[in-house]
Amino acid sequence: MTKSRPTIAVRLTAPGRGAVATILVSGPLSLPAVASQFRPAGSPPLAERPLDQIAFGRWGGPEGEEVVACRRAAEQIEIHCHGGQAAARAILRDLCEAGCQENSWQSWIQQTEEGPLRAAARLALTQCRTQRTAGILLDQYQGSLDTAIRQVIQAIEQSDQIAAQQLLDTLLGWAEFGRHLVNPWRVVLAGPPNVGKSSLINALVGYHRAIVYDQPGSTRDAVSAETAIDGWPVQFTDTAGLRTKAVELEAAGIAHTQANVATAHLVILVRDAREEHAEWDHGLDSLPERVLRVSNKCDLTDSLVQTESLAVSALTGQGIAELLEQIGSRLVPRTPLPGEAVLFEHSQGKALEQAVGMLNKRRFSDATRLLKRFVTTAQTPDLINEV
């Protein structure tokens, strides 16, 4: 029976350069496969060493790569080698020749974690960029979402449709938020050329990323810079000036700007504080809930800017802290409680919406079946680079 179970070899560390690469060998052949190449520096052989004892040695012979091996469980061994691509690849090749199957760390997580939601949360954790988002994903990894879905199933099975509906509504209320645990919120800075959009991005992210030139309209391509505001990942995109009459050279950039603005979670409309009567809208008035107005270069004027906009100076830093605060509260108006269930993948929201539809049609057993599948069957992760 053991024979049919494969022994897998997985590179656990990220590909690319690093100080150390870690390979996990797991399964019935782990000891013989590793022992076929690993020569510990002293006695005893690896098989006779206690679990978790670190063994230094060489791989493949007396002149081979220096590695450290460690038995982590009866059928699990970790090999730590130099972090370049070559060493790990050679070891994996040798392990495959000794009967192991190479596996990706993603499918290893999916196969070994208890339940698909736990696996998905663990995969998502590798993609998130801030401690705050990681904390929320860790809650899901530890079972918040799984428990919440099981409560919905229980409510349906007890014919408490109202409770089931309420639980689903609460969960779905976090769907949009949850997608940003991995994918940053996108904020676009728009406005006429030379008002200081690029300078503002530099001031907001605290490092020089966007291109600032003295010539109006010199940002023809969108330039992005990532930062975290209050622990939330945010990507700022700088755009070519929004103008009605486009100079030909900039036309492509302006089309790009409009596309960026259309898909942004928040648009910061920037104008020069000295130009009190400058037009704001650029056709964006239809999106008031997504627009934040800013009057930049307030260091150059004494006259107070209208209350509808926030006075800032990219040059002196005046108003930047307040702008960051406003951006944060516009993007994330409310946050989940510690331990609260949060959906974190697009497909999860879709599945729960489907369950709501079934409940509305009184298809209770279909809804239960769907939700049971949700907590027991692996789904394709859709979190990576989803736009």
Ligand SMILES: Nc1nc2c(ncn2[C@@H]2O[C@H](COP(=O)(O)OP(=O)(O)O)[C@@H](O)[C@H]2O)c(=O)[nH]1
């Ligand atoms: N005095 C002052 N100058 C600024 C400020 N922000 C930007 N500038 C200057 O205005 C010019 C245009 O800035 P830039 O960021 O390239 O504008 P953009 O075309 O809107 O991206 C540059 O010379 C900046 O140094 C500010 O707050 N105060």
Ligand SMILES: [Mg+2]
């Ligand atoms: Mg610019």
